[in-house]
Amino acid sequence: MRIEELLNHTGEWLRGTGPSAHIVMSSRVRLARNLEAWTFPGKSSKKDLEDVLKAFEDAVNRLSPLKGSTLFLMTELDQVDRQLLVERHLMSHEHASNPEGKGLLVTAEEVVSIMINEEDHLRIQVMRSGLNLSEAWNIINAIDDALARELNFAFLPSWGFLTACPTNTGTAMRGSVMMHLPALVMTKQINKVLAAISKLSFASRGFYGEGTQASGNFYQISNQVALGHSELDIIQNINGLIRQVIEQEEQARQALLLQNKPMLEDKVCRSWGLLRTARIISSQEAIELFSMVRLGLDMGILKNVDHKALNELFIMIQPAHLQKIEGKKLNAFERDTKRAAVIRQKLGGKDV
Amino acid sequence: MTCDICGKKKATVHLTEIVDEQMSEMHLCEECARQKSTQMEQQFGLADLLAGLSDPSKPASSSKDSEKSVLKCARCGLPYEDFRKFGRLGCGECYTSFKEHLTGLLRKIHGSNKYLGKTPVTYQENQKAPLSEAGPVALLPSEDLSDLKQQLQSAISAEDFEKAAMIRDKIRGLEGKEQ
Numbered sequence: 001m002r003i004e005e006l007l008n009h010t011g012e013w014l015r016g017t018g019p020s021a022h023i024v025m026s027s028r029v030r031l032a033r034n035l036e037a038w039t040f041p042g043k044s045s046k047k048d049l050e051d052v053l054k055a056f057e058d059a060v061n062r063l064s065p066l067k068g069s070t071l072f073l074m075t076e077l078d079q080v081d082r083q084l085l086v087e088r089h090l091m092s093h094e095h096a097s098n099p100e101g102k103g104l105l106v107t108a109e110e111v112v113s114i115m116i117n118e119e120d121h122l123r124i125q126v127m128r129s130g131l132n133l134s135e136a137w138n139i140i141n142a143i144d145d146a147l148a149r150e151l152n153f154a155f156l157p158s159w160g161f162l163t164a165c166p167t168n169t170g171t172a173m174r175g176s177v178m179m180h181l182p183a184l185v186m187t188k189q190i191n192k193v194l195a196a197i198s199k200l201s202f203a204s205r206g207f208y209g210e211g212t213q214a215s216g217n218f219y220q221i222s223n224q225v226a227l228g229h230s231e232l233d234i235i236q237n238i239n240g241l242i243r244q245v246i247e248q249e250e251q252a253r254q255a256l257l258l259q260n261k262p263m264l265e266d267k268v269c270r271s272w273g274l275l276r277t278a279r280i281i282s283s284q285e286a287i288e289l290f291s292m293v294r295l296g297l298d299m300g301i302l303k304n305v306d307h308k309a310l311n312e313l314f315i316m317i318q319p320a321h322l323q324k325i326e327g328k329k330l331n332a333f334e335r336d337t338k339r340a341a342v343i344r345q346k347l348g349g350k351d352v
Numbered sequence: 353m354t355c356d357i358c359g360k361k362k363a364t365v366h367l368t369e370i371v372d373e374q375m376s377e378m379h380l381c382e383e384c385a386r387q388k389s390t391q392m393e394q395q396f397g398l399a400d401l402l403a404g405l406s407d408p409s410k411p412a413s414s415s416k417d418s419e420k421s422v423l424k425c426a427r428c429g430l431p432y433e434d435f436r437k438f439g440r441l442g443c444g445e446c447y448t449s450f451k452e453h454l455t456g457l458l459r460k461i462h463g464s465n466k467y468l469g470k471t472p473v474t475y476q477e478n479q480k481a482p483l484s485e486a487g488p489v490a491l492l493p494s495e496d497l498s499d500l501k502q503q504l505q506s507a508i509s510a511e512d513f514e515k516a517a518m519i520r521d522k523i524r525g526l527e528g529k530e531q
Contacts, residue, residue, distance in 0.1 A: 036444055039428045043442035119440070141470070148472040154444030155475055157506060159458065160467035162444040166454065167461055169447075171469035201463070228464025 001070040001108070003081050007324055010315050011088060011110035011127060016307025018130020022298040023246050025178040025218070025311065028089075029136040029235075030125040031144055032163045032172035036152040040164040041101070041117040049101025049117050056116050059150035060105065065143055069107040074099035080329075083320035089127065091115050112143060119164045120172075122147070131242060133175050133235045141231070160227065167224070171231050175238045176222030179245060182295045183252035185217045193248060194219070201225055202241060216287030221245070253299060268296030272305075276349030280333075281340040286317050305347060313346055355381035357388070425449040466499070476509045497523065 013026045034040055038052050053073075060066050074082060074095070082096035090113040091104050103116035115123040124143060126136040154162040161172040168174075184190045194204050201224045221242065223234050256264050271292035275281075294310055296302035315321060322338045323330050330338060343349070353363045361381035380388065423432040426449050430442035435450065447454060459465040500523050507516040 034444060039443035040441065042440055043428050043430060144470075145473050148474055152474075153472050155472055156444075156447060156467075157471070157475075157503065158467060159447060159454075159465070160469050162441075162447050164440045164442075166439070166441065166458060169458060170462060170467055173469070225462040225464070226469075227458060227462035228466055228468065230468045231470060233468070 001106070003072070003077065003084065004324070006084065006088065006110075007321070010312045011090075013111065013127035013129045014308065014311040014315065015129045016311050018128065018132050020242075020246055021130040021307060023180055023249050024131040024242065025129075025180055027128045027131055027133045027136050027175070027177050028125055029133060029140050029173065029175050030123060031140055032120040032161065032168050033122040033124065033144070033147070033151075034154040034162060034164075035121045036154045038121065041119065041121060042164055044101075044117075046101055052121050053101065053103050053116055055151065056103070056105075056114075056122065059147060062150060063146045065146050066105065066107065066112070069105050069112070072104045072106070074102040074104070080320050080323055084324055087318040087320050088315055092118060092123075094118060112139065120168075131177060131239070131246075133177065133238060137175070137231060137235055168226055170226035171229070171234065172226060173231050173234060174222050174226075175235050176220050177238065177242050178218060178220050179242070179249075180218055180291065180294060181245070181249050182217040182291050183256050184245075184249050187252045187255060189248070189252060190219075193245060197221060197241065197245075200241060202238070215284060216291040218287070218291070253295075257299065264299075265296075265301050268292050268299075268301045272296065272302060272347075275343050276347050277344070278340045280336045281343065282336055283317055283319075283339065286339060286343060287314070290314065309346055313343060316342055316346070353379050355379065355384050357381075357384040423450070471506075476506060 016025075018024075035052060035055065037055075038044060038048050041049060041052075044052070057071060060069070060071070072085070077085075077099070079096075082099065085091050085104060085106075086093055086096050088110065090106055090110060092115065095102055095104070095115050095118045101117050105112075105114040105116070107113070110127070112124070112126050114125070124140055124147075126140040126143075128136045128139075156162060160170040161168075163169050163172050181190060181193075184193055197204055203222050203224055205220045205222075221238070223238055225234070229237070271289040275286070275289050275293065290310055290313060293302060293305060294307070297305055297307065297310070316325070317339045319330075319335055322335050322342065325342065326334075326338055355361050355363045356379050358381060361383065363379035364382055365380045365385035367378040367380070367385075424430065425432075425442055425446040427445035428442035430446055432450055432453065435441055435446070441447065441450075455465055500519055504516055504519045504523065507513075507519055
């Protein structure tokens with residue numbers, strides 16, 4: 001697969017269906033693994049990193065679950081291409097910024113991706129649409145078992161999987177769920193909910209991952225602990241918490257409808273109109289409008305749009321995607337123009 | 353939006369912090385954000401901060417524990433002091449070299465230091481050496497009976513009978529106490 005081919009579709013996990021898809025956009029499980037024979041990437045020479053890449057590549061070639069996947073070497077990609085992979089949620093910013101000795105394995109539908117030589121030797125992730133952590137766990141568990149047959153992982157029976165950062169030591173698993181919580185934001189209950197989440201040792205962040213601000217009412221919620229619980233326990237705990245948040249969001253949506261239906265309809269329809277007619281739009285404004293349109297769709301106010309189109313737009317309106325679609329470098333102003341055009345086209349806006 | 357610190361450049365880094373249910377936001381330009389993060393790393397031990405061990409008002413380097421400053425990983429040579437500063441370990445062996453310090457730290461971070469997750473499918477076949485090397489030390493983290501029984505099973509499957517015998521004796525001792 002060439003990197004340009006990624007542009008012809010978006011990840012399978014963006015299809016917008018699955019359990020509680022009206023509030024949960026996607027579910028992700030990731031595992032960190034290190035190879036026993038080498039020091040962790042942060043303490044490795046260039047030669048060590050290359051050897052780890054080679055050992056991983058050899059292992060993958062012998063494994064059937066990962067057949068047909070593509071291994072990208074970061075040093076062979078330019079900055080925009082690397083950014084494109086970050087924007088598709090296939091790898092971290094950190095992985096793109098220092099390409100030496102780093103790789104990324106991606107399966108055909110972008111369900112599975114494996115970063116090689118990020119903070120740990122392997123960071124395996126599985127993405128699913130809707131609230132579906134259990135399915136993501138089943139897939140990643142099978143891949144982990146297959147890899148463990150080929151590679152010796154750094155592991156101690158007393159502490160589990162050994163990772164560069166002690167916050168991951170143990171299961172080295174993080175389950176996270178991307179939630180759309182516009183009604184909790186509009187009814188000003190979101191801070192209360194986020195505070196409760198952080199009290200329960202779960203973390204919340206923005207749509208574009210670690211270190212990003214929550215925008216457009218999207219929040220990513222994940223577990224923090226990796227010791228004292230089994231992987232399935234952790235997933236059940238996240239599921240339990242997420243179900244409560246879903247319930248709160250549903251109640252807040254009903255409250256909004258009861259209190260001021262015309263106001264809500266106006267907000268949704270204006271957003272729809274803006275997206276289909278705007279000529280210059282920033283990504284921040286676009287995401288805020290997507291949020292309103294998505295809410296309108298979920299509450300039956302809008303009908304002529306689907307989750308898949310909206311989810312795909314989230315990915316396509318980012319800088320590297322716009323530049324790849326256009327086929328050349330774009331400055332900030334050109335990107336805002338191109339972004340508006342991409343959105344109009346996708347949402348069937350008229351070029352009056 | 354302009355940077356909260358210099359008030360000149362455009363803020364592109366957004367920090368959200370929740371302390372005691374109070375959410376605060378900070379908007380910084382890239383330069384000020386970089387300065388702030390270096391300042392923080394120098395001022396506090398990152399690993400200590402992660403675990404909420406240190407008082408952010410006191411610099412980590414004020415530690416009088418001279419033993420800590422010379423402690424190094426036997427395999428990769430990472431000084432324990434570097435781990436305290438940057439919060440990252442250098443290799444799997446660091447966990448054994450810094451075992452004493454990590455036991456408390458992991459409990460602070462995770463609320464437990466007991467591993468209950470999966471074991472790699474081929475662990476027992478391939479890694480007899482680390483198991484027996486760990487020897488009696490591996491017994492220390494927990495005196496829990498069910499834990500010991502589990503360890504006995506894995507020692508038996510690893511055909512490490514010397515260790516198995518030691519665990520068996522320990523279990524007998526504990527069971528005797530309970531009766």
